[in-house]
Amino acid sequence: MHLQHSDTFPDGHPHGSGGSSGERPGGRHRALRIGLGGPVGSGKTATVAALCRTLREELSIAVVTNDIYTREDAEFLLREAVLPAERITAVQTGACPHTAIRDDISANLEAVEDLEDHLGTLDLILIESGGDNLTATFSKGLVDAQIFVIDVAGGDDIPRKGGPGVTTSDLLVINKTDLAPHVGADLQAMARDAEAQRDRLPTVLTAVKTPGGIIPVADWIRARLADWTAHAA
Amino acid sequence: MNRAALLVLADGRFPAGGHAHSGGAEEAVTAGRVRDVAGLEEFCRGRLHTSGLVAAGLAAAAAAGYEPLLLEEAADARTASPALRHTSRRLGRQLLRAARSAWPCAELEALAAARPRGAHQPVVLGLAARCAGLMPLDAAYAAAYESIGGPVTATVRLLRLDPFDATAVLARLAADLDHVAAAAAEAAQRIHADGPAALPAGSAPLLDIAAEQHATRAARLFAS
Numbered sequence: 318m319h320l321q322h323s324d325t326f327p328d329g330h331p332h333g334s335g336g337s338s339g340e341r342p343g344g345r346h347r348a349l350r351i352g353l354g355g356p357v358g359s360g361k362t363a364t365v366a367a368l369c370r371t372l373r374e375e376l377s378i379a380v381v382t383n384d385i386y387t388r389e390d391a392e393f394l395l396r397e398a399v400l401p402a403e404r405i406t407a408v409q410t411g412a413c414p415h416t417a418i419r420d421d422i423s424a425n426l427e428a429v430e431d432l433e434d435h436l437g438t439l440d441l442i443l444i445e446s447g448g449d450n451l452t453a454t455f456s457k458g459l460v461d462a463q464i465f466v467i468d469v470a471g472g473d474d475i476p477r478k479g480g481p482g483v484t485t486s487d488l489l490v491i492n493k494t495d496l497a498p499h500v501g502a503d504l505q506a507m508a509r510d511a512e513a514q515r516d517r518l519p520t521v522l523t524a525v526k527t528p529g530g531i532i533p534v535a536d537w538i539r540a541r542l543a544d545w546t547a548h549a550a
Numbered sequence: 551m552n553r554a555a556l557l558v559l560a561d562g563r564f565p566a567g568g569h570a571h572s573g574g575a576e577e578a579v580t581a582g583r584v585r586d587v588a589g590l591e592e593f594c595r596g597r598l599h600t601s602g603l604v605a606a607g608l609a610a611a612a613a614a615g616y617e618p619l620l621l622e623e624a625a626d627a628r629t630a631s632p633a634l635r636h637t638s639r640r641l642g643r644q645l646l647r648a649a650r651s652a653w654p655c656a657e658l659e660a661l662a663a664a665r666p667r668g669a670h671q672p673v674v675l676g677l678a679a680r681c682a683g684l685m686p687l688d689a690a691y692a693a694a695y696e697s698i699g700g701p702v703t704a705t706v707r708l709l710r711l712d713p714f715d716a717t718a719v720l721a722r723l724a725a726d727l728d729h730v731a732a733a734a735a736e737a738a739q740r741i742h743a744d745g746p747a748a749l750p751a752g753s754a755p756l757l758d759i760a761a762e763q764h765a766t767r768a769a770r771l772f773a774s
Contacts, residue, residue, distance in 0.1 A: 385771070386770060387768060387769045409570055409770075409772070409773040410570055411571065411572070411704070411771060411772045412704075412707045412771045413569055417570065420563065420565060421563075421566070421567060421568075422565065423566060423567045423647050423648060424567050426647065427643060427644065427647075
């Protein structure tokens with residue numbers, strides 16, 4: 318006989334199934350999870366590398382990369398030694414990078430949970446999407462906030478065109494501002510268009526590879542972490 | 551009994567990680583064994599009647615309430631390739647997460663507690679079907695269909711096949727699916743009397759070898 322099981326859980330919810338709970342199995346507070354998405358070549362991996370270098374002394378950090386057909390992003394981070402190898406995990410996405418961060422987040426959630434199981438208490442997990450298009454966004458079941466990285470060389474009309482990444486990301490990074498004179502990009506127009514599209518959500522114009530270029534992004538993460546920690550207390 | 555749950559469980563959009571796996575199709579394409587729609591159909595027919603039938607038997611037995619940890623051993627015994635064992639457990643872990651949210655149930659919790667790193671995917675699939683109120687035959691259908699649905703979707707991407715032609719492959723295999731699901735469910739009926747030896751144990755050596763080769767490739771689109 319097959320029954321519709323109605324067993325309830327001792328504490329009322331199934332531990333470990335959904336990803337949006339603020340707790341890990343056992344009731345421990347989990348790390349803040351930040352997603353980084355954006356088109357190919359906009360500087361997502363460079364942003365992750367710069368964030369790790371800037372924040373690793375003050376925070377316990379791990380990184381999940383979503384590589385499309387290689388382990389290049391994970392291997393770049395390993396080669397650059399931005400974090401010890403055991404703090405970097407690659408997830409394979411089967412030709413559909415947006416599916417793995419939005420529609421079916423199970424592989425990424427497991428990567429996150431394994432990092433927390435192996436490394437103990439973490440403050441911050443950065444989840445880098447495979448390079449995708451302007452509609453790629455992260456599920457709230459996977460991340461607590463998302464950064465969308467575009468660059469001035471990809472066309473200064475991208476903020477005007479909008480799309481879910483530009484309009485709904487919690488932080489928009491317009492990267493490679495140092496290239497603007499060389500590619501004829503109008504930074505003021507990009508900033509103005511972004512402001513118009515984003516309804517008071519923050520935008521940073523920077524060049525993350527230049528000295529100090531990552532500071533506004535790192536400061537934004539520190540503020541998110543302060544909110545997250547206060548929320549948990 | 552709630553037959554519509556089968557549509558949810560067998561839906562390719564069910565978030566259980568299948569989208570990142572090709573069921574061996576990527577290696578078959580890379581090796582030149584699948585080049586077109588006809589090759590895809592032969593690949594799928596072979597997979598359905600070997601590993602598809604084995605998965606359907608395991609799923610039907612789990613749905614019938616047979617001890618999942620004994621079925622875990624039966625799945626190991628029927629999965630020669632270490633790479634395929636790894637893939638099966640990984641997908642089982644992802645399916646377990648989705649199933650626990652969709653159909654909360656003490657039996658799924660017990661399996662998750664006993665196998666935190668993942669149980670074989672067909673075993674989880676059968677137990678999920680059970681917790682959804684489905685019958686062993688339903689679980690067999692879901693497992694059998696999945697054994698060919700994944701390769702078809704992957705091959706559409708890998709070879710840029712016409713998606714209508716590729717979907718027609720699945721439609722043409724419907725009678726084979728009926729046959730495999732029925733045989734698997736029939737075998738599962740005998741498991742309480744005869745033990746796991748009652749379950750199908752067909753194998754596809756080329757799928758095993760190809761899975762091992764695929765696992766070593768540095769550049770690939772799919773995880774398996």
